[in-house]
Amino acid sequence: MEQEFGVYLKQLREAQGLTINQLAAAAGISGSQISRIENGLRGVPKPATLRKIADATGVSYEELMDHAGYLQEQGLPPAESAPEWATSKDKRDFRKMLEDDGELMFDGIPLDKEDKQRIKDVLTGLFWEAKQMNKRKKPKI
Known part of the structure; x- marks a missing residue:
């Protein structure tokens, strides 16, 4: 999943014509962190980091959460699971x-x-x- 998300982030960044440093500055995170994510060395970012990237790229937070695997792997429990x-x-x-x-x-x-x-x-x-x-x-x- 780490590698897949890194590839997705790199494609997203490049499609928007951003350098690593431009994305990092816009998101308020380090360029090395962006680089490690894109190269699969850092793993899937935490949701708070995804929020910053979403705000910087204009991509919806839910889309990034989905690509990062948070929404695919974990379905929300049905309403019936609440106590009686x-x-x-x-x-x-x-x-x-x-x-x-x-x-x-x-x-x-x-x-x-x-x-x-x-x-x-x-x-x-x-x-x-x-x-x-x-x-x-x-x-x-």
Whole structure:
């Protein structure tokens, strides 16, 4: 998967006429990191890094997550997997809540759009990292 994503990123970068350094500067990451990703030496980037690359290239975050293998390997659980006692409010998608324009607060402080995006990026990264770690664990016999 690392090699495939690296090839994809290189093709994307070149199609947009960007050098490694131009993409790195636009994404706020190092040129060596871009180079290692493209050459398959670094592995698949974390979701937070993919968000930066998406913003820099104008490619959707979901498309990059898909090419990186995060969305292909891990399907979301069906709604029926929620416990019986869960109300419809309990089943709300936290991502949608962060994307809504309604007011959200943390510790009594209202969150602006930038705060919500940061929280969403961090939670997305942690969620998919945990999914990958759980997938690698060998079942106990």
